[in-house]
Amino acid sequence: FRLCFRRxxxxxxxxxxxxxxxxxxVDLTGYKNVFLVMPAENYKKLxxxxxxxxxxxxxxxxxITSEREKEKISPAGRPSGAIxxxxxxxxxxxxxxxxxxxxxxxxxxxxVLGDKYFDMGRYDMAVQVxxxxxxxxxxxxxxxxxxxxxxxxxxxxxxxxxxxxxxTQVMPSYQRIWLSLGYVLMSxxxxxxxxxxxxxxxxxxxxxxxxxxxxxxxxxxx
Numbered sequence: 001f002r003l004c005f006r007r008x009x010x011x012x013x014x015x016x017x018x019x020x021x022x023x024x025x026v027d028l029t030g031y032k033n034v035f036l037v038m039p040a041e042n043y044k045k046l047x048x049x050x051x052x053x054x055x056x057x058x059x060x061x062x063x064i065t066s067e068r069e070k071e072k073i074s075p076a077g078r079p080s081g082a083i084x085x086x087x088x089x090x091x092x093x094x095x096x097x098x099x100x101x102x103x104x105x106x107x108x109x110x111x112v113l114g115d116k117y118f119d120m121g122r123y124d125m126a127v128q129v130x131x132x133x134x135x136x137x138x139x140x141x142x143x144x145x146x147x148x149x150x151x152x153x154x155x156x157x158x159x160x161x162x163x164x165x166x167x168t169q170v171m172p173s174y175q176r177i178w179l180s181l182g183y184v185l186m187s188x189x190x191x192x193x194x195x196x197x198x199x200x201x202x203x204x205x206x207x208x209x210x211x212x213x214x215x216x217x218x219x220x221x222x
Contacts, residue, residue, distance in 0.1 A: 103129065107137040114146065123150040141171040145180050152184045160184050175204040179214050191221050 104110055114129035130147040134140065144167030151160035164181040167174070182197035198221075201214035 103132055105136075107133045107140065110136070111140070111143055111146075114143070118146060118150055123153045126150045127154065139170055141167050141174045141177060144170060145174075145177045148177075148180055148184065152187070157184055157188045161188075173204060175201050175208065175210045178204070179210050179217075182214065182217060186217065186221065195221055 104113065110129050110133035114126045114133060117123070117126040117129060127147060127150045130143050130150065133143050134147065137143070144163055148160045148164035148167065151157070151163060161181065161184055164177055164184060167177040168181060171177070178197050178201035182194045182201060185191075185194035185197060195218060198214045198218045202211050202218065205211050206215065
């Protein structure tokens with residue numbers, strides 16, 4: 001819209017202000033002449049200032065009214081706009097841990113569940129499930145391998161090494177668990193022990209992906 005910066009507009013505003021001040025019993029005698037002799041440029045500035053003030057008041061009133069309306073329609077017991085407490089995290093990381101008594105009884109199902117938690121990065125949950133699976137099937141060398149890695153990722157490397165060594169005793173010909181053992185030993189600075197485990201992994205079959213990875217890691221230790 002266009003604004004007309006005219007003296008008669010300012011006079012009308014002044015009269016409105018006088019009426020308001022009279023209601024408040026404030027004496028403004030003499031102020032009118034100040035307005036009438038004011039330069040034209042000052043009229044423009046004053047008019048803009050008054051309009052800005054009026055717009056601001058209207059906006060504030062509108063906001064207050066809107067907030068009151070929201071409070072009226074908010075559900076009982078929760079302030080308007082309240083955010084439920086608790087950390088904002090990825091929903092996949094909020095999967096509840098089943099109670100131990102409600103875990104599957106079949107060791108194969110336990111391993112599948114443990115693998116899901118492992119893939120989600122919930123190594124603490126994976127450890128509990130893998131341990132339960134090993135109670136039911138202590139000869140599962142794959143589960144020893146995965147349990148050892150999960151413990152390592154939880155910074156429980158000593159327990160991881162013990163678990164992986166147990167796995168090598170269960171099945172000494174299982175190449176992958178020797179690779180995992182060498183990896184964990186190397187990660188903890190036990191390089192000589194790591195070399196022994198990696199050499200064993202390579203000797204079992206140097207042509208496999210596991211064997212080649214063992215050779216690569218050995219090369220890094222030399």
